[in-house]
Structures are given as C-alpha cells and as structure tokens.
Amino acid sequence: MFWDEGVETISRRELEKLQGERLRESVARAAQSPFYKKRFAEAGLAPERIKGLADLSRIPFTTKDDLRISYPYGMLAVPLREVVRMHASSGTTGTPTVIYHTAADIDGWAGLCARSIVAAGVGPDDVFQNMMSYGLFTGGLGLHYGAEKVGCLTIPAGPGNTARQIKFMQDFGTTAVHMTPSYALHVADCVREAGIDPAGLTLRVAFFGAEPYSAGTARKLEAMFGLTAINSYGLSEMNGPGVAFECSERTGMHLWEDHYIMEVVDPRTGGPAAEGEVGELVLTTLQRTAMPVLRYRTRDLTRVIPGEPCPCGRTHRRIDRIMGRTDDMLIIRGVNVFPSQVEHVLMGLPEVGNNYQIVLDRVGHLDRMTIRVELYGKLFHGELRELRDIQRKIEEALRAQLVLTPKVELVEPGTLPASMGKAVRVIDNRQAEDE
Ligand code: AMP
Ligand code: ZN
Numbered sequence: 001m002f003w004d005e006g007v008e009t010i011s012r013r014e015l016e017k018l019q020g021e022r023l024r025e026s027v028a029r030a031a032q033s034p035f036y037k038k039r040f041a042e043a044g045l046a047p048e049r050i051k052g053l054a055d056l057s058r059i060p061f062t063t064k065d066d067l068r069i070s071y072p073y074g075m076l077a078v079p080l081r082e083v084v085r086m087h088a089s090s091g092t093t094g095t096p097t098v099i100y101h102t103a104a105d106i107d108g109w110a111g112l113c114a115r116s117i118v119a120a121g122v123g124p125d126d127v128f129q130n131m132m133s134y135g136l137f138t139g140g141l142g143l144h145y146g147a148e149k150v151g152c153l154t155i156p157a158g159p160g161n162t163a164r165q166i167k168f169m170q171d172f173g174t175t176a177v178h179m180t181p182s183y184a185l186h187v188a189d190c191v192r193e194a195g196i197d198p199a200g201l202t203l204r205v206a207f208f209g210a211e212p213y214s215a216g217t218a219r220k221l222e223a224m225f226g227l228t229a230i231n232s233y234g235l236s237e238m239n240g241p242g243v244a245f246e247c248s249e250r251t252g253m254h255l256w257e258d259h260y261i262m263e264v265v266d267p268r269t270g271g272p273a274a275e276g277e278v279g280e281l282v283l284t285t286l287q288r289t290a291m292p293v294l295r296y297r298t299r300d301l302t303r304v305i306p307g308e309p310c311p312c313g314r315t316h317r318r319i320d321r322i323m324g325r326t327d328d329m330l331i332i333r334g335v336n337v338f339p340s341q342v343e344h345v346l347m348g349l350p351e352v353g354n355n356y357q358i359v360l361d362r363v364g365h366l367d368r369m370t371i372r373v374e375l376y377g378k379l380f381h382g383e384l385r386e387l388r389d390i391q392r393k394i395e396e397a398l399r400a401q402l403v404l405t406p407k408v409e410l411v412e413p414g415t416l417p418a419s420m421g422k423a424v425r426v427i428d429n430r431q432a433e434d435e
Contacts, residue, residue, distance in 0.1 A: 001123065003115040003150070007258050008314045015315060019261055020052035022286035027059070030292040033077040035070045056261065061270065061282065061295045064089075067097035067237065075291050076100055083290050088136040089236040096136075099236050100290040106145065108287050109239040112256055113146020116245035119254065119314065120230040122176045122205050124151030129168055131179035131187075132210065133421050134158050138240025139210050143178050143232075146242060152176065159183055159420040162190045170196075175204040178232070178241075181213040181221065182423030185354035188224045189414065199226035207232040209241060211422045212322050212340050216347030231321055237296055238283050244319050252305040252318030259287050262317070263295070264304055267326045276306035280326055281319065299326045330426065332360065332367045335404045339425050342371060345401045351376055351390045355416040358406075362430045369406040371398065372416060380412045 002008050010018070030036040031047040040047055043060050050059060067075065067089075076083070084103050088096040101109070122128065128147045132139030140158060147154040155172065157165060159179065165187060168174060179187070184206065191198045203225045208218065209232030218229040233253050234243040238260060244253035255262050261284040264273045273279030281298045285291075305318040324338035331337075339358060346352045353374035361368045373394060380387070391408050399405045417424075 001118055001121065002313075003118040004111070008115065008119070008316065010258070010315055012315055015257055016053060018258060019286060022258075023053060023056065023261060023284065024050060026284065026286050026288070026292045027294065029077050029289060030294055031077075033075050033291070035066065035074045036077075036292075036294070039066075053261070056263070056284070056295070059284075059294050061297050062293055063297050064097060064237075064299075067293075068095045071095045072098060075293070077292055078102060078290050086136075087138045087141075087236050087240065097237065099138075099239070101239075101288075102290045105239075105288050105290050108259065109142060109242060110145035110149050112239070112242035112259060113143050114149040115146075115256065116232065116242050117143070117146050117150050117152070117176075117207075119245060119247040119312070120205055120207065121228070121248040122147075122150065122152065126152045126175045126204070127155070127172050128152035128176040128178070129155045129157050129165070129172070129174040131157050131159050131165060131177055131183065132241075137421070138234070138236045139178070139180075139421075142234070142240035142242060143207065162187055163194070166191055166194060166196065169201050169203065173202045175202055176206070177203060178207040178209075180210050180419065180421055180423065181208040181217050182211060182355075182419040182425075183421065184208060184221050184225075185217070186418040186420075188221065189354050189418075198224045201225065203227045205230060207241075207245075209233055212324060212328075212343075214340055214344040214347055215321065216344055220347055233300075233319070233322065235298060235300075237293055237298075238285060239288075243283070247310065247312045247314060249310055249312045251310050252320055254310065254314050254316045255319050257316045260285060262304070262319070264302070267299075267301075273303070276303055278303045278320075278323060301326060328426070330358075330360065330369075330428075332369050333404060335402070337369075337402055337404070341401055342398065342406075343425075345397045346371075346373060346394070349394060349397060351379055352394070353377070353413045355413075355418070356425070357416050358426045360426070360428045360430050367430060369404070370409055371406045372409045372411050374413045374416055375410055377413065380410065 027047045027050045082102050083100045085101045088098050134140030222229050231246045234241040244255040263282040264279040267280040281300045301323045302319045353376040355374045357372045359370045394408045
C-alpha cells in the first residue's frame with residue numbers, strides 16, 4: 001500500500017535529478033532570510049553558484065546554535081503574513097529554537113506523515129490514538145494531520161492520564177498508537193496493574209519515536225501488547241515526525257529523500273562517513289518555504305543501510321535506528337558510553353522491568369556509574385540471595401558490553417519517575433560535585 005506511489009518508488013536517477021533542482025530552489029529561498037543572507041556573504045558564496053547536488057558540500061553547515069542566535073525571526077524566509085504556524089524544539093536550556101511553516105509547508109509535512117502511516121500498514125479502518133504531546137512539540141500535531149489525511153479515526157489524546165488512555169483503548173477499539181517508547185513501558189505497567197492483559201487490547205501497530213530506544217525495547221513492547229512496533233524518526237528543525245519511518249518490512253527507516261537531502265558525516269571532521277558507516281546525520285530541507293534549513297547537523301548518529309533496496313518497493317534509502325547523539329555520549333573514567341548501550345543490555349534480561357536510570361557521581365576524582373534498575377513484577381520481594389544473583393547477573397552483562405563495571409541498584413517496580421514524553425534517563429551529578 002502506498003500513499004503516493006509515484007514519488008515513493010521513483011527511480012534513483014529521477015530522484016537525484018529532482019533533489020538537484022529542489023536544492024537550487026531551496027538555497028534561493030533560504031537566501032531571503034537574514035540569517036542565510038549573512039551566512040552566504042560570510043562564506044563568499046553566491047547562492048546562484050549552487051547548481052545541483054554536486055555543489056552541496058560548498059554550503060556551510062547549520063547548527064542548533066545558529067537557530068538559537070536567529071531567535072526569534074532571523075531564519076524566516078518569507079513575509080510574516082504567509083506564516084501560519086510555529087513550533088519550538090524541546091531543548092532543555094536557554095533560548096528555544098523556533099520553526100515556521102506556511103500553509104503549504106504544513107500540507108507538505110502532513111503528506112509526509114500520511115505517507116509514513118500508510119507505509120507502516122495503517123489506513124482508514126484504523127482507530128489511531130495519538131498519545132504524543134500536542135503543542136509546541138511537534139509529535140502530536142505532526143502525526144495528527146497525517147492520520148486525518150489518511151482517514152484514520154484520530155483521537156488527539158495527548159500523553160498522560162494513563163487510566164483514561166487505557167479506557168479509550170478499550171472503549172474505542174484503538175488499533176494504532178503513537179507515543180514515546182518510555183511512556184509505552186509505563187502504560188504497559190499500568191495496564192497490568194489494572195488487571196488487564198495488554199495483549200488482550202486491540203492494538204495492532206505502534207509508532208515509537210522522539211527519543212532513542214533499543215531494538216530490545218521495541219521487541220519487548222511488541223511481545224507485551226501483541227503489536228508491530230514501527231520506528232519513527234524526526235526532529236522539529238526538519239518539521240518533526242515524518243522525516244524517516246519504517247515501512248511494514250521494518251528493515252530500517254525510509255528517509256523521504258524528495259523532501260530532504262541526507263548526508264552522514266564524521267562528527268569530528270564534517271567530511272563524509274564511509275558508505276554504510278555510522279556518523280552524524282545531516283539534513284537539508286528541499287520543499288520548505290517559510291524556513292528552509294541547509295545542511296543541518298542533527299547530532300543524531302546513524303548509518304545508511306547498505307545493500308539491496310527494501311522489498312516494499314520504496315526507493316528512498318533507509319537509515320538504521322538512532323544509535324545515540326554526538327552530545328549524549330558519556331565519558332566515564334575515559335570510556336565512551338552511550339545510554340543506548342546500557343538500555344540494550346537491560347532490555348535483553350527477562351528479570352528487568354520497564355524502567356531504569358543512569359546516575360553518575362564523582363567520588364574523590366573517580367567517576368562512578370550507578371544503574372538503578374526496576375525489577376520485573378514480583379521478583380523484588382523474592383529471597384535476598386536471589387536478588388543478589390540477579391544483581392550480579394546484570395552487572396556481568398553490563399560489564400561485558402561496556403568494558404567498565406557499573407554498580408547496579410535494584411529498585412521496586414514503579415519507584416523510578418515514570419515518563420510521559422521524552423524520558424530523562426541520565427542523571428549526571430559529576431559537575432556539581434566538582435564545584
Ligand atoms: P525534537 O526536535 O524535540 O522533536 O527532538 C528531536 C530529536 O529526538 C532527534 O534529533 C533525536 O535525537 C530524537 N529522536 C526522534 N525520533 C527518534 C527515534 N525514532 N529514535 C531515536 N531518537 C529519536
Ligand atoms: Zn520499505
């Protein structure tokens with residue numbers, strides 16, 4: 001099933017031609033904004049010199065800081081009267097980064113979301129409960145518009161009030177959901193607590209995104225709810241959800257290359273990563289009018305999946321699940337650790353429940369990593385000896401993967417703070433202890 005078969009199955013040659021033309025247009029539009037006007041002038045680059053894909057690397061990168069310093073209107077490329085909506089990124093500190101859309105931009109974005117939803121096997125017969133936050137965050141409204149375009153009965157539930165979410169699922173026969181994977185784990189706990197078998201619900205497909213999570217978490221959620229987990233990737237700077245999405249083959253996320261040019265670069269040098277190698281994803285908008293963004297450093301680490309095209313027939317290349325961010329890498333006693341590695345280990349252990357937290361402290365001059373792990377169900381009230389064995393087993397598994405030995409603290413299910421949106425998994429007390 002396709003939403004826009006012609007575009008989704010376009011030949012690579014045609015696609016690249018289209019990208020070249022659209023890049024030229026996008027650069028010309030960007031040059032209307034105060035930010036890019038200045039940026040091009042500083043780089044001594046006349047926008048007309050960008051004639052096609054081969055010139056892409058001449059364009060300087062755009063970073064999140066560039067968006068910050070352009071606050072509030074510096075990146076706007078059209079008169080304000082043409083703008084119909086703004087969103088802002090969930091950045092935790094300082095000035096937010098704002099993204100503007102014309103009516104055509106919103107429609108283009110909704111089309112990408114519709115295409116993604118259909119590729120995942122969801123259609124007009126589905127009841128879609130959208131449990132992502134509505135508001136400045138793009139997760140809620142983004143997929144909402146796409147789902148309405150597709151013709152799903154769309155329930156704008158938003159996150160939170162988990163008892164009501166479960167009631168909705170039961171009463172309306174919800175078949176498709178969209179939420180963060182960490183919230184899904186919490187919902188699973190609540191469903192069980194209410195004495196309901198999660199697999200007895202009518203959920204068929206779940207779109208999980210907005211935060212990094214491991215394949216283990218996806219499989220765990222699939223087994224619990226009896227559904228198909230679809231990985232959904234996006235970021236507000238590039239609209240939000242609908243940038244890259246798994247199709248029902250689930251062999252990686254198709255990145256919609258008629259709307260975005262993707263590059264994977266070495267985060268240190270900015271040069272291209274070798275084919276199929278992990279690097280930082282860099283994206284250029286091709287169709288946005290209010291606020292084109294060129295060569296945006298996402299800080300997300302992934303790779304292009306090499307080899308045969310996807311059996312679904314879509315020609316747009318696929319990216320692997322996000323392996324971490326260039327800025328969330330932890331350096332613990334000199335060892336590089338990504339929170340996703342910890343999660344990968346934990347979610348592979350049947351004793352581990354649905355929530356965990358990484359706490360970093362500095363004791364003397366040494367870093368200490370403590371991993372607080374919620375145990376599965378009633379295990380916590382078992383024998384002390386049994387608990388020690390589990391603790392040791394988790395420590396061993398972590399040591400094998402991380403090349404350092406964290407301390408594992410077992411906690412009762414439900415004691416770690418539950419997340420509704422993006423989970424906060426890492427608590428780094430090291431700076432504070434240094435001061
Ligand atoms: P925001 O702009 O606030 O929506 O945040 C976007 C960021 O969320 C991305 O740059 C990623 O770091 C993260 N993210 C979104 N979707 C996924 C996903 N499917 N897997 C991992 N990380 C994701
Ligand atoms: Zn596919």
